[in-house]
Amino acid sequence: MTFIVKPKLHHPDLHKNALGFTRRDYEGTISTLCAGCGHDSISAAIVRACFEMDLPPHRIAKLSGIGCSSKTPTYFLGASHGFNSVHGRMPSVLTGANLANRDLIYLGVSGDGDSASIGIGQFAHAMRRGVNMVYIVENNGVYGLTKGQFSATSDKGAKSKRGVINSSEPVDLVAMALLLGATFVARSFSGDKAQLVPLIEAALKHEGAAFIDCISPCVAFNNHEGSTKSLDYVREHNHAVGTLDVIAHPQGAPEHDSARVQLITQPDGSVLRLSKLDSDYDIHDRTAAMHHIESRRALGEIVTGLLYVDPAPEDLHAQLHTTDKPLNSLDESVLCPGSAALAKINASFR
């Protein structure tokens, strides 16, 4: 564990964003995770994405459960709201927070244990309900805090650090998210920020359930030969569907879809520009995405990149016809409309 405070001194040419913040202003306290942990890279990617998007830190809420991954919100966005919930219960706490205050940007940070084991039901329902959030699973395939037992996302046949072979089938959270109706689904790798940062930015802009499964090698317990979640293995078997650019302020004549380029205009006017490696891949085709992932998996490849986006997502608030204002901005007369209103509601049930 690092004992010193990360020095405040910074590069003399450090840029400021539109809000006047530097990237350093989006950091949290220094990480207490093992040196080299993939999770720290993901934290750095979140910091960079929020800085580049000019997000006001106080408008972001970061929620997590229990585990190495769920410790990380302390290490980024030190000026944002945070909630460290019970193991596997981040999705329901986040759902509640979102229903109460829909104006905040919700970032749920979880791990493979937190989401694929103890919290798998919570994960499933947040996806199918379409909670407007970014759900990041920092997936290392082991229980790092308890010294490296296989987790539910460990691949069958993978070898543990102590030489045990995993005999169970893995939970593929990306496939599940697609199946459960998530409207933005991506997979990435902590060792590839060029891919990860635009994905986080795009997910933050998405108005619905955005899921990112980020493979994040556990340097202490799952980075050896025989592991399928080591830095080397993921680098060797990574199959990206394409590269993503987030164009915040499109300029010039609008570009059109082509065989290689697919464009997704977001509700705020920004454009996601996907340069595909495989021209047949359709980012809006859920079934094709599931097929692609499975067929590549059969070849031993790990498909990464933005895999599916619903061009017209509908979130939980739209389904429930809730008020369009955060509850804390409603005054008493609106929240408590009085006995006449209650009588009217009761009458409707008779």
Added chain:
Amino acid sequence: MDPTNVQNPDYFHKVVDCQWACPAHTPVPEYIRLIAAGRHADAYMINWKSNVFPGILGRTCDRPCEPACRRGRVEEEPVAICRLKRVAADMKGDVGNLMPKAASVRNGKKVALVGAGPSAMTVARDLAPLGYHVVVYDGDTRAGGMIRTQIPKFRLPEEVIDEEVGYITALGPDMRLGQRVDSLKQLLAEDYDAIFVGTGAPRGRDLHIPGRSEAAESIHIGIDWLSSVSFGHITKVGRRVIVLGGGNTAMDCCRSARRLGGEDVKVIVRSGFEEMKASPWEKEDAIGEDIPILNFLVPKEFKHHNGRLYGMTFEKVKAEYDSRGRRNLVPTGEPEQFFECDDVLVAVGQENAFPWIERDIGLDFDKWGLPVLDETTFQSTNPRVFFGGDAAFGPKNIIWAVAHGHQAAISIHQFCQGLDLKDRPAPVVDVVSQRMGIHEWSYDNSPSLDLRFKVPHREKTAALKDIKAEVELGFDFKQAVAEAHRCLNCDVQTVFTEPACIECDACVDICPVDCLTFTDNGTEDDLRSRLSAPATTLDQALYVSAPLKTGRILAKDEDVCLHCGLCAERCPTGAWDMQRMIINVAQAERVCCSK
């Protein structure tokens, strides 16, 4: 780019900007750490080995180290390196038993040193312990040269000079003070194996404009006047004084004049204020003593009534730059300006003068009247004669004189032993990992955020009353520790071992100053433009690794690295390590620089 060869001692030496900039290559961070640890005597000895006059330089050095200091690139001001050196000298206690002893056996070689200033005394210190019979000649009756004669006592008390010159005379050189050498030819005829000339730049430049000879009684050459003040021959000056010149001598003149009865003292320079040669802090101190500095004024005439000086006239000029960037001072056409004065001190430069060196002894001079020397060995065209200090390449400063002295001593030693002068001894390099535990280091790796501390000064009226009262009081113990903590420990190097690296990005993510990048290799210009933060300080090296497993390289911009060690702390495989690299530049044999 090719992988950086860190086995070349110069590579990491350059990263220690202060030490690299110091002509004598004093291991600055090492002694600053010792000051922070309260080990003042050890800090002093490290200085003494490198620069011979820590107490003197701690007050008067031109400090080339400070503009080079990395702290000045990540924050507003560099570490007060010079004043920390003084702290080591002030608080060291008795260091007599740490000094080398006079040689018990003579080696049979005899060397004459002409002059007892900083360069010659350095040669004496380096050679005497090796057994050389060193004979020092100086026209003055006390050793020290310009240190004693030209630096006012309110900047450098006499006791400090006595002490540090004393450490050298204790090594047994034959001090022939009060004996001016009038003929090099005669000296060559004696039985010396080698002769070192360290006679400085003893002639102050004069100003030949109308009125100079008529009003001569009130017009003084700066360095001569300072020397007379120093020896007590001059004890007062007129009420209104004009000092001409913009160098440090001018600053010493004006501040001395303020203490000898000058109430209305002003400095008048030809150039602009910014381009003045004086160190910024010396200008600041002069202004702080109510001395205005007027610029862009070219002296035209000394005004006098029958030889009694009453003022000077000046022409106002402005700076214009030609296409090659050279500056010309052009008259503005404004009417001449007149300033009243009773005395004028002329401090417009110094020159070398070698009237005592015959021109028929095989010792060549160039067209500027300087000896023709080998730039590395300081040997003249007469192989037995070596030069150093201001006498070698014209006026510089004390620390350069010391550096010359060390090099000349090496040459003289090689020469007397019949060795090749070009075969210079290599530096002594000492590399030690600083790792004490997983995340613990044997140096304080958390940089202090304090801004530079100011050295306390004596109250102004008291300071101006007594020309011998030292103005700067020096840091106290606590201030010194706090200032020492501002040092970034640049000598604790970030050392990278490629095979261990797994490219996990941890070092890149943690680096507070964005100096690390994993990227595809390219030419230097190309790489510099696409690092995490563009590397625009071109004289700061890029540390480039060999290709890693993914084919990428790791590039580190050395420019603003804080040496905080976080890259090494967050590295899971120990590919990064923090290694203290002490580089002691070689001196004549190893008597003085041995550990």
